[in-house]
Amino acid sequence: MRPFSSPSEPPGLFDGVLARGGVRAEVGDAAWLSALLDVEAALARAGSDAGAVPPGVADAIVAACASLAVDIAELSADSAASGNPVVPLVERLRAAVPGEAAPYVHKGATSQDIMDTAAMLVVRRALGPLLDDLRGAADAAAGLAARHRDTPMAGRTLLQQALPTTFGLKAAGWSVGLDEAVARLRDVRGTRLAVQFGGAAGTLAGLGPAGPDVARRLAAGLGLVERVLPWHTMRTPLADLAGALGEAAGVVGKVGRDITLLAQNEVGEVSEGAPGGSSAMAHKRNPVAAVSAVACAAETPGLVASLLASMVQEHERAAGAWHAEWRPLRTLLVATGSAAAWLRAGLDGLVVHPDAMRANLDALLSVLGGPMDLGSAPELVDRCLAARGGK
């Protein structure tokens, strides 16, 4: 545990609703600062392994990174002068190491190298709980699909009763979307979270011929992908991540919307296991998990747009568009993670009312006439469950 993280960041006023799950802790200030220092430490180690930094010096830097006490508010204030928090952090780190080690701190790196690589660490760590909750939601949906493979209900198009379907098929559809979101995010995590290392102008100047070797070792040391070139102003990794998060949130929003609709009093086909109360109405049983999931998901398209718009970055470092990514990236992770956590809770506790489904369906069947035709709904559920098999 690093010194600065001890005053942990308690949830803020809206976080009970808007920051459920484990992502928030992984993207908070302490987590970011940890990641920045992890990168500086790994850089010293990589430099040492590549022969560009004396071994003892690297040890001193690594030790300083592990023990540096940072007042985040002071660091933040100091960051205004240069426009990013790495400049004052490196000053503190240089002051904390023995004099002969100071020139080797941050050697060969530019502020953005540290910020971007730390961002990748933060993202990877945040994707842990996020993917866990998405998977949990997918499993819960698949469980509902299995249990209700043959539970008939009215299918609804344009919010009008259409033809019969089964609740199992509806839940199977949810699980397919959630599984796809998981798969896409895993792919991004495995292939797109790349180290950033290029130095001031992206040429690896300052390390002589050792530059590429340091870059390679830095990636390996942190378990990040190595790219052909630095990506200071080619933000494809973030664009892919943003798209994948936006897709995941969209899937969650779809499922959450369905739950709120099914839970309407007049429909009554599902209810939440832990419904929410009201400050004014004792009888309310609000589907608070689904509502909150929808709310968190709704925030994401605008954030994805911000990150995509920020791809237009000038030359070797952008005059604004880089800094413009920091807050949307953090919020996008929290919002998507919170949406997933709420949905998982909602699905885990979902109470299904087959009788109500049947009653609503009967009204439809009387309009349709003839026997109930579920088509291939049960077989489609089987196919879906078979396809997700070992997931």
Add this chain to the structure above:
Amino acid sequence: MRPFSSPSEPPGLFDGVLARGGVRAEVGDAAWLSALLDVEAALARAGSDAGAVPPGVADAIVAACASLAVDIAELSADSAASGNPVVPLVERLRAAVPGEAAPYVHKGATSQDIMDTAAMLVVRRALGPLLDDLRGAADAAAGLAARHRDTPMAGRTLLQQALPTTFGLKAAGWSVGLDEAVARLRDVRGTRLAVQFGGAAGTLAGLGPAGPDVARRLAAGLGLVERVLPWHTMRTPLADLAGALGEAAGVVGKVGRDITLLAQNEVGEVSEGAPGGSSAMAHKRNPVAAVSAVACAAETPGLVASLLASMVQEHERAAGAWHAEWRPLRTLLVATGSAAAWLRAGLDGLVVHPDAMRANLDALLSVLGGPMDLGSAPELVDRCLAARGGK
């Protein structure tokens, strides 16, 4: 000073860059919580004045609102059960007043009444420093326009030299846009920040015939606009605010972009008074104020889109779209305010280099041939300065 605000919220890791100026303090958790309690207190007072709450009871509620010690993290955690922080806040408030006063706490209100009205208070308070910085930036631009009324420079279209203009006219254009942004936001502040009060379903049930009178007195007590109807799911006030903030940020972004372009080494026509340094390059004189202004402004279009998309709210209270406003609203205020504060700093300290302007212009004139024609540039500056007169 309320008890819970004493552990003030220090700036976070990115706030030195992304939350400059006074807005952040006005939209933080302590400020929000203060506003929520201000509304509950004003509601008790309004109820008392309208005869719906016994006078002594109102005093007790007001006193409790002023002295209530709230652990924000606990409140936040408790908010998850109901989906908003007002429910647990009202519980605490009821526990803090004498038993006979408890039933009158929050009387006639629904959670959203308190949240929305508090949001309007938060917005009004945040617009103070925001407008101050926007006006400061406008004044600085107008000062540059006056001082450089006759300073010739190359006009540039599609980033190519076009025809001569003056720096005064360019700066006058900046001041016009900033003045317009100020005027629009002032208009929103004066006419659109409205009290929300309708009770659980927007009918003012629960207060009997006193309902409309309480609503009127609540608006008067808080200095907010009274509307014809509650606006629980008709979010026009927020839409207007969002549009005005997005417009202001767009103006700031335009001016900031111009400064970064003029400050390029190869152009060299302006430089910032307090340029930023680099972690890797001692010679850098980065226009950090303009860069940061551009960065903060770039975050806003996506946030405006989120707020506009959230207008589609169901029936008498939305199943997600209401909660989805909270974070974007806060961030939009901070980003726009920070953009304005950075721009003001950049313009206040802007160093103009007429010689460089002239040198670049000479190259254009040699292509154009003939004498320099500034058109009506100086007269347009005069007109602009005359028009802003007493502003």
Add this chain to the structure above:
Amino acid sequence: MRPFSSPSEPPGLFDGVLARGGVRAEVGDAAWLSALLDVEAALARAGSDAGAVPPGVADAIVAACASLAVDIAELSADSAASGNPVVPLVERLRAAVPGEAAPYVHKGATSQDIMDTAAMLVVRRALGPLLDDLRGAADAAAGLAARHRDTPMAGRTLLQQALPTTFGLKAAGWSVGLDEAVARLRDVRGTRLAVQFGGAAGTLAGLGPAGPDVARRLAAGLGLVERVLPWHTMRTPLADLAGALGEAAGVVGKVGRDITLLAQNEVGEVSEGAPGGSSAMAHKRNPVAAVSAVACAAETPGLVASLLASMVQEHERAAGAWHAEWRPLRTLLVATGSAAAWLRAGLDGLVVHPDAMRANLDALLSVLGGPMDLGSAPELVDRCLAARGGK
């Protein structure tokens, strides 16, 4: 009728759904081209009145603008070379006038002057049918409010039955929002649709001292607002317009969503007068007007974001952000207008089912116990109808 408009633009494949109402015809290619030529003609007239263009020459230019036959596809192809359609249009116009008039065509103007001013004409013309449909929808909602002032129904929060309200109050809420959207757009139309005239670098060079006089007369001739300065790269007029359109669409989306929810079979409280059929289900009565209104409205937040993001324009003419406005502006007008037209149709024909409202409400009342309390709902309807009075 201009020659080029004769091959009128028939509705495209999706326009039956996505481009209802009169806006599309006002923003089509022929309408745009008309507006461009209207501006060139008015410019010649203004130049003549200001003494900068010989009177007979102005007549010739005006005549040519009225009779010029333009092949839009050829013009479009030719526009690629310069990056906007005004350059080849001016060439055609110069070729169409007597030789001595050719130098006076487009005199003192830059392409953007013509495009931006034409855009303002197009917007003003498009706002005609758009406002007409918004007002029609508002009137229809107000009519419903009056007719159902005392029709009780269940109020619903978070898509759960909450407390009783009246359908009149719900419809009154719709009318308030629609009225506000109308008022805001009218304000924009009256105060923000401004002539653009500044010449190549915004200095009014090329017209000598007559420049400001020509600008003034051009504004007067076209009935547009005159601004203190040209606004080539200060896009506040468009930002205000975009915000107002986004707000209007958001209001329409809210009302449309409510209708689709009330029309659910299980709720059954309203139905559309002209419901839509299905390619597969004969029994379907889809609320196609409300669904289409929701669809068109949903497209707008992203378009508003595009226009706001485009405010960051370089120097005296943007290197991309100006061109980036053209398509979103047009689509935003069509989408908002279409949303309004669909909603008007839906509200005009809305069939209300008080019995179903009562049946659903009875279920709620049995949970609540006690007599039905409508609060001040009927009085709020009266207040709303009184407030809109002479509208």
Add this chain to the structure above:
Amino acid sequence: MRPFSSPSEPPGLFDGVLARGGVRAEVGDAAWLSALLDVEAALARAGSDAGAVPPGVADAIVAACASLAVDIAELSADSAASGNPVVPLVERLRAAVPGEAAPYVHKGATSQDIMDTAAMLVVRRALGPLLDDLRGAADAAAGLAARHRDTPMAGRTLLQQALPTTFGLKAAGWSVGLDEAVARLRDVRGTRLAVQFGGAAGTLAGLGPAGPDVARRLAAGLGLVERVLPWHTMRTPLADLAGALGEAAGVVGKVGRDITLLAQNEVGEVSEGAPGGSSAMAHKRNPVAAVSAVACAAETPGLVASLLASMVQEHERAAGAWHAEWRPLRTLLVATGSAAAWLRAGLDGLVVHPDAMRANLDALLSVLGGPMDLGSAPELVDRCLAARGGK
């Protein structure tokens, strides 16, 4: 060539600038209508192969699909009644086949099956020219990288000269981003363009046990991916596509922005081979290709946001969010394709000025002192070119 496509769609007024390249023709009304009929024909064939449609009947339907004369304007007008163009198209098709074949037209399908599957065909066809232009741009960038591997220039961060780099490294960075965009889009094309087939409620009702077999054969017949379940309201394929297009446009915007900056008169390091003129300034050499590329790219983030926001779709068919995809999807394809086509043209004709690069760099070197250090720039170019090898 189908009958309805004969009145081909000529470019519209802005298309010379905003719809360059081959995408527009692939997403126009005629192309969409062709795709709709292709799907109906393939469905008849698949039904026949699966034994659900008599062979001769399928032939008749296929023949009718190939020869049906459709007045698009009439079809569009007729689509308003049902809310989509498939309903009136199926009516026309049924009228065009022999009486005994009519019941087999559209058998087992719902309107959305046809629309969504046609959309996938349209996307696949549009991605042809789009990918071709993206690849062409990547190749052009790689060619510049190879030719200028050792051409020194100033690297620039925050629009300030930073340290030396090479133009080859800058161009290599462009090619990496463009290659990534190509790879991502190819992946989407190969794995995500899926047939939609589920019938009215997604259960494959109406075809009896043959349903899954028809779905499989339909996918195979059209060369589209078969999914586990229908995706009527689980829009992950479109989300992935939208993200990939937004990423591609972002890359194009970044490169275009760089070109406009390098082409500034005061920088002068590149110029376009076919610069644009001005309606007012004979000397202008506008980098119109880069400017237009930037413009088209700028439109995309808002469109991606619209598509992601539309993922929240109700039950088995959305009440608005589905229709809300049609226009943004089309525009996103056109804007991204146009951006790519413009960039390819700009890069293919790019004129590089090493002398100007050197002159600007010399100013930087005189500030830095010491010998020029290009770091590993040339080696990074080699690595990049080697990595793209057989592309």
